[in-house]
Ligand SMILES: NC(=O)C1=CN([C@@H]2O[C@H](COP(=O)(O)OP(=O)(O)OC[C@H]3O[C@@H](n4cnc5c(N)ncnc54)[C@H](O)[C@@H]3O)[C@@H](O)[C@H]2O)C=CC1
């Protein structure tokens with residue numbers, strides 16, 4: 001039985017923990033949970049039968065085979081090296097990879113211990129295909145996300161601006177590196193796509209669309225041999241409209257691929 005530890009007790013961690021048993025019973029078990037707010041950690045741990053941990057050291061002391069991260073870009077930056085020194089890490093806050101110093105440090109920690117940092121598909125799919133582009137080289141990537149104004153509210157990039165509830169507007173247009181600095185809870189998917197594909201050219205547009213029921217991420221990627229267009233429309237979490245529920249499911253699917261007798265790559 002593979003032991004799984006969870007960092008975060010928010011919207012995505014809750015979906016992950018609540019769907020875990022049905023998806024992975026008999027192969028994986030959640031042994032511990034740790035988050036910034038111990039009361040929330042305790043509540044989710046009580047639901048799942050896992051240990052509620054106060055610190056990362058307590059979580060790692062449970063000897064998990066995989067730690068899964070649902071805690072945000074800064075938390076991933078803060079914890080990745082310590083986790084990778086001990087075990088494997090599956091992360092959704094891919095935005096951390098836009099920081100070259102973080103990427104180098106995480107890679108060094110993983111190489112040093114033989115463990116792996118695995119970036120989950122999150123609210124998109126197809127990181128395997130995008131990896132194919134990285135090997136082929138010369139990719140050009142265009143990424144577009146449509147989100148409801150309330151799911152972008154409070155992002156540093158808005159600098160206090162309130163997005164219209166009546167008309168569509170461009171919340172951001174520019175480089176993916178700048179996009180994740182300005183919208184760290186909204187465009188992790190774009191950083192994952194860029195990092196997986198090693199695209200030589202990339203840009204993103206983030207649109208605020210009033211009344212939008214499904215967050216939509218579309219990407220177009222091409223090189224001299226292959227042209228792909230992928231589009232994903234997913235329900236935001238009712239408690240955290242910033243995050244698509246499917247992002248939590250993608251981590252269940254990742255663990256399925258890592259532990260099932262037949263895997264689909
Ligand atoms: N790749 C993807 O498709 C997606 C990635 N994300 C990433 O997942 C993160 C989590 O999403 P949600 O669960 O919706 O957010 P949330 O705000 O509902 O929950 C975040 C949880 O992380 C915990 N946390 C924050 N900083 C921490 C720290 N330093 N140490 C321990 N725990 C910490 C909080 O206590 C909370 O329990 C987002 O911030 C974003 O970075 C979110 C949606 C999609």
Ligand SMILES: O=C([O-])CC(=O)C(=O)O
Nearest residue numbers: 185186187188189243244
């Ligand atoms: O959940 C989503 O649709 C995507 C998201 O927030 C992110 O990539 O940061």
